[in-house]
Amino acid sequence: MIAAAARQHLDAGASVVCTDLTKVYGQGAQQVTALRGVDLEVARGELIMLVGPSGCGKTTLISIIAGLLDHDGGRCVVLGEDIERMDQTTKAAFRRQSLGFVFQAFNLIPQLTAAENVMIPLLLNGMNESDGIAKARQALERVGLAERSEHFPSQLSGGQQQRVAIARALVHEPELVVCDEPTSALDHATGQHVLEILRGIATGEGRTLIVVTHDQRILSFADRIAHMDDGRITHFEEPRNAAGATS
Numbered sequence: 001m002i003a004a005a006a007r008q009h010l011d012a013g014a015s016v017v018c019t020d021l022t023k024v025y026g027q028g029a030q031q032v033t034a035l036r037g038v039d040l041e042v043a044r045g046e047l048i049m050l051v052g053p054s055g056c057g058k059t060t061l062i063s064i065i066a067g068l069l070d071h072d073g074g075r076c077v078v079l080g081e082d083i084e085r086m087d088q089t090t091k092a093a094f095r096r097q098s099l100g101f102v103f104q105a106f107n108l109i110p111q112l113t114a115a116e117n118v119m120i121p122l123l124l125n126g127m128n129e130s131d132g133i134a135k136a137r138q139a140l141e142r143v144g145l146a147e148r149s150e151h152f153p154s155q156l157s158g159g160q161q162q163r164v165a166i167a168r169a170l171v172h173e174p175e176l177v178v179c180d181e182p183t184s185a186l187d188h189a190t191g192q193h194v195l196e197i198l199r200g201i202a203t204g205e206g207r208t209l210i211v212v213t214h215d216q217r218i219l220s221f222a223d224r225i226a227h228m229d230d231g232r233i234t235h236f237e238e239p240r241n242a243a244g245a246t247s
């Protein structure tokens with residue numbers, strides 16, 4: 001019944017449908033309830049931001065959506081797949097092919113050039129190196145870093161490193177991109193630029209973006225803001241100054 005309802009939502013264009021999602025960490029006296037029944041539907045092509053106080057469950061929620069963490073109760077349907085029903089191998093393949101990740105710490109491999117870092121998801125998906133490096137260079141061009149493709153991370157600014165990380169998250173053309181505090185290590189102007197790139201990708205290419213952030217200055221780039229508190233989504237809001245709005 002719930003699956004049928006979820007499928008109906010997906011037919012209507014939803015990329016993610018979470019229904020009464022719960023998550024508890026630990027046991028006994030150490031037990032922490034991180035999610036207490038989250039209902040969330042994210043449309044294809046939408047850029048949604050998750051905000052809320054520290055510890056309210058934002059990272060837990062996106063980790064479940066990204067298939068990095070199991071949930072305890074409820075349902076989470078991502079790109080039409082019930083992730084709870086996947087075995088670990090299928091889930092890993094699903095993550096590799098359909099999801100992209102952008103983190104606060106750029107997580108670039110210091111010994112590899114920008115293009116080699118960007119190529120990693122392609123190699124993991126079975127592409128050969130020469131096709132991979134060509135595609136990685138194209139992805140770097142799209143984030144304005146064509147000239148930096150042979151540079152190592154230590155030779156790049158923070159904003160440039162984050163753009164490399166974005167190129168890496170997108171190079172395999174995932175349908176869903178999950179970002180955890182993508183601008184918190186960046187100055188204001190660089191953070192805005194990074195969001196402009198992410199925004200363009202969400203609207204121009206029909207990808208779904210879920211962005212966890214504490215950065216008030218980037219909220220205007222969202223289509224919708226989901227406020228979380230104490231393991232629940234309390235309300236949704238449209239950004240007040242809709243800089244990111246396309247219409």
Ligand SMILES: Nc1ncnc2c1ncn2[C@@H]1O[C@H](COP(=O)(O)OP(=O)(O)OP(=O)(O)O)[C@@H](O)[C@H]1O
Binds near residue numbers: 033058059
């Ligand atoms: N691996 C873990 N083991 C035990 N408790 C955890 C674990 N990860 C998170 N928690 C707890 O779960 C709750 C939700 O954590 P979560 O990281 O999802 O919050 P958050 O909203 O992302 O916080 P922040 O904004 O500080 O990153 C917190 O109380 C946290 O202490």
